[in-house]
Amino acid sequence: MNEAKLRKLLEQVFTQQVSIDEAVSKLRQMPFQDIDFASVDHHRQIRCGFPEIIYCPGKTVEQVVEIFSSLAIGGVNVIASRASEEIFEAVAKKFPAAEYHSLARIISLRQEEIEPVGNVAIVAAGTSDLPVAEEARIVAEVMGSRVSTHYDVGVAGLHRLLARVEHLQQARAIVVVAGMEGALPSVVGGLVSAPVIAVPTSVGYGANLGGITAMLAMLNSCASNVSVVNIDNGVSAGCIAAIINRQSSRPDEGSKSAD
Numbered sequence: 001m002n003e004a005k006l007r008k009l010l011e012q013v014f015t016q017q018v019s020i021d022e023a024v025s026k027l028r029q030m031p032f033q034d035i036d037f038a039s040v041d042h043h044r045q046i047r048c049g050f051p052e053i054i055y056c057p058g059k060t061v062e063q064v065v066e067i068f069s070s071l072a073i074g075g076v077n078v079i080a081s082r083a084s085e086e087i088f089e090a091v092a093k094k095f096p097a098a099e100y101h102s103l104a105r106i107i108s109l110r111q112e113e114i115e116p117v118g119n120v121a122i123v124a125a126g127t128s129d130l131p132v133a134e135e136a137r138i139v140a141e142v143m144g145s146r147v148s149t150h151y152d153v154g155v156a157g158l159h160r161l162l163a164r165v166e167h168l169q170q171a172r173a174i175v176v177v178a179g180m181e182g183a184l185p186s187v188v189g190g191l192v193s194a195p196v197i198a199v200p201t202s203v204g205y206g207a208n209l210g211g212i213t214a215m216l217a218m219l220n221s222c223a224s225n226v227s228v229v230n231i232d233n234g235v236s237a238g239c240i241a242a243i244i245n246r247q248s249s250r251p252d253e254g255s256k257s258a259d
Helices: 003-014 020-027 044-048 061-072 085-094 127-142 155-162 184-189 206-219 234-249 253-258
Strands: 032-034 039-041 053-055 078-081 099-101 106-109 117-124 145-151 173-178 196-200 226-228
Touching: 003 020, 053 061, 061 078, 061 085, 061 106, 078 127, 085 099, 085 106, 106 127, 117 127, 117 234, 127 145, 127 173, 127 196, 127 234, 145 234, 155 184, 173 184, 173 234, 184 196, 184 206, 184 226, 196 206, 196 234, 206 226
Parallel strands: 053 078, 117 145, 117 173, 173 196, 196 226
Antiparallel strands: 032 039, 078 106, 099 106
16 A cells, blocks of 8 residues: 555545544554564555565565465555566466566566656666666566666777767666776766766676676776665665655755745
8 A cells, every 4th residue: 555545535525424443444454564474564655655576586486476466465566576487377377467578587567557757777788788778677667767868888998888878868867887897887977967876787707797897897887976786786786766856856845945
């Protein structure tokens, strides 16, 4: 249950459209639901503005379906990351509206109509980085951000990136995904005023060390507006970008009160 639905329920109780017993029944699963093997956090949408994201590896198909079902009952948008086709097929039997984004390995169920706001840019160095970039894109979109993508613009062909500078400078948050030597976020950071969330990927030859080389390069960026998430963590990058975008899209409360 999100904040808007909670407010509506309280209004219905106040106007006696819903009885107290009915309201208690609806609220019984808040703030979390114990389903034996997991404690599903139903309050996260209210606290943080986005629901719990299901990380599928290490869970059985049945466990994912049960957690997914528990979250979906609240009427929120649901995301399951690093999901296999087998898991999606099981989820889709119960939720036919669920979508499987095979490149990103994400299952999404959109139950809330959220008008997209702002501008988040997702930048990827190469085609091999797209699974992580797409992970970030889908998360940001489900969380209500308007998203543009700029793919295969790595520093080995810098003219490809420079052709996108005008678009990137309009973004309120930018996710930059890169493997190999991980240089792209520093270049982007030097061209824009928005926060840049750098995502190192495990893409690259031996000395890439499974993404450690790219991560260390990003952590040592000379561009002060660059921050770094963990290797291959497109989910967190998309989430952070969406939060920044949402907050920067809000009306200036100080100027409103001054009026």
